[in-house]
Amino acid sequence: MRVAVPVFPGSNCDHDALHACGTVMGWEAIPVWHQETRLPDNTELVIVPGGFSYGDYLRCGAIAALAPIMADVKRHADNGGLVLGVCNGFQILCEAQLLPGALLRNESLRFIHADVHLRVERADLPFTRAMKAADVFQVPIAHAEGNFTIDPADLADLEARGGVAFRYCSPKGEIGAEHVPNGAMNGIAGIVNLRGNVLGMMPHPERAVDPKLGPTGGLGMFRSLAEAFARA
Amino acid sequence: MKVRVSVQLKPGILDPQGKAVEHGLHGFGFEVEHVRIGRLIELDVPGDDVAEVRAKAQAMCDKLLVNPVMEKASIEVL
Numbered sequence: 001m002r003v004a005v006p007v008f009p010g011s012n013c014d015h016d017a018l019h020a021c022g023t024v025m026g027w028e029a030i031p032v033w034h035q036e037t038r039l040p041d042n043t044e045l046v047i048v049p050g051g052f053s054y055g056d057y058l059r060c061g062a063i064a065a066l067a068p069i070m071a072d073v074k075r076h077a078d079n080g081g082l083v084l085g086v087c088n089g090f091q092i093l094c095e096a097q098l099l100p101g102a103l104l105r106n107e108s109l110r111f112i113h114a115d116v117h118l119r120v121e122r123a124d125l126p127f128t129r130a131m132k133a134a135d136v137f138q139v140p141i142a143h144a145e146g147n148f149t150i151d152p153a154d155l156a157d158l159e160a161r162g163g164v165a166f167r168y169c170s171p172k173g174e175i176g177a178e179h180v181p182n183g184a185m186n187g188i189a190g191i192v193n194l195r196g197n198v199l200g201m202m203p204h205p206e207r208a209v210d211p212k213l214g215p216t217g218g219l220g221m222f223r224s225l226a227e228a229f230a231r232a
Numbered sequence: 233m234k235v236r237v238s239v240q241l242k243p244g245i246l247d248p249q250g251k252a253v254e255h256g257l258h259g260f261g262f263e264v265e266h267v268r269i270g271r272l273i274e275l276d277v278p279g280d281d282v283a284e285v286r287a288k289a290q291a292m293c294d295k296l297l298v299n300p301v302m303e304k305a306s307i308e309v310l
Contacts, residue, residue, distance in 0.1 A: 059299055066296070095299065102301040109248045149245060149302055183246070 001027040001229045004043040006073065008034045008064045013050035013086060013204065020206040021047070025222050034067040039076055044229060046073050050087030050142075050204060060103060060145045061091030070096055082126055082225070083198045087143055090190070090200030099191055099200045100158060101150035103143075107183025111144040115215070116181055116203060118189050119169040122162055125192055126228035127199045131220045136173040138217035139203040141181060146202035148184035148191070155185055165199055166190035234310040235277050235289045237297055240270040245302050273297060282309050 003021040007014045014031055022029035030040050039046065053064035064070070070092070077083050077098055085093035093099045106112055115138055123133040131137070150158060158164060166189040168180045180187040182202070190201030205218030241247050247268050254267035275292070277285045289307045298305045 058296070062296065062299070094301075100301075102299055104245065104302060105248050107246065107248055109252055147246075151301065152244075183248075 001025075001045065001226070002040060002043050003027050003029045003045045003047060004032045004039045005029060005047050005049055006034055006067070006069045007031050007049070008051070008053035008067060008092075010053045010055055011049050011051035011088070013088075013206065016204070016206045017047040017049045017086070020209045020218070020222060021045075024209045025226060032069055034064065034069050037068045037072060039069070039072050043076060043081065045082045045084065045225060046076055047206070048073070048083065048085040048089030048092050049206075050089055053088055053092065056088075056145075059091075059095065061088060061093075061095040064088075064092045065095035065097075074098065077193075077198050080195065080197055082228075084127060085198075085200040086204055086206060087141075087146075087202055090202055091145065093198060093200045098198050099193055100154055100163075101148055101191065103145045103202070104147040104149045104183075105145050106143070106147050106181070111142075112146075112181050113140065113142040114181060115139070116141050116189070117169050117171050117173070117179070118166040118203060119173050119175065120165075121167055122165045122192060122196075125165065125196050125199065126225060127192075127221050128165065128224050130224040130227050134173060135220070136169060136171065137220055138171075138215060139205050139208045141203045143182070143202055146182040146184065148188045148202075150185065158191065159186065161194060163191050163194070164188050165192045166201055166203070233277055233279060233282070233285045235275045235285060236308040236310060237273040237275065237289060237293060237305050238270060238308070239273065239293075239298055239303050239305045240268060241302055242304050285309050
């Protein structure tokens with residue numbers, strides 16, 4: 001499996017993604033500078049990493065969405081290739097209009113770093129197929145702008161078409177405002193596009209995969225991707 | 233021509249920064265409500281036709297300066 005990780009000025013989770021894919025999963029994981037215009041040939045998965053691309057200037061992800069490499073990421077997505085955006089990567093995918101909605105400042109106004117629990121809403125995706133619907137997994141968050149927002153009509157559409165991939169929940173999988181760390185609408189932690197090949201999420205599965213470093217709640221997603229590629 | 237683009241969060245969008253500032257002002261005893269924080273962008277746009285310059289600024293808003301999911305803009309050609 002060949003994974004490309006675009007690197008923007010200010011990305012800081014690119015190495016986490018490369019470590020998770022390369023060292024932990026044993027995939028070929030290639031960093032790609034944002035000024036490049038082509039992803040490596042035969043890229044199967046693009047992980048748009050977290051961080052503070054371009055210092056979060058203007059809006060989080062707004063400038064990175066215009067970077068030369070993003071045109072090829074869009075082409076890759078249009079061809080059905082897999083794209084996973086984590087944290088700032090999620091913000092970039094929204095700004096690039098690969099995903100709907102936007103990420104606002106956390107309701108508390110604070111940067112939040114914490115371990116959170118996510119409930120799997122879609123277990124039929126290449127990103128989740130090794131998990132089951134309503135499974136709960138623990139992963140860290142670390143963001144100041146993770147408050148997912150979308151027009152009410154678009155929210156209804158998103159929910160109706162099963163666009164919500166993950167929701168914040170209690171350790172037992174209960175849903176409720178008290179389990180949402182950042183004020184996100186409907187407790188949305190991650191969403192997927194209509195075709196099911198572009199997923200954005202605020203939590204960091206790539207930071208929870210190596211037992212040497214801590215809990216491994218994020219492994220389910222990487223095992224899912226491995227399964228998806230074994231079949232392809 | 234000098235153009236001033238004022239970007240505001242849309243009315244329905246929660247503005248926690250505005251809320252925090254409002255609380256701060258209440259702390260000083262000011263009676264104030266609906267405090268909203270926005271962004272002011274100044275641009276020098278070549279051309280001397282106001283309508284044309286405004287149209288260019290609008291295109292800039294559509295492409296980059298404004299995220300229509302959460303923001304709206306007003307354009308002032310000075």
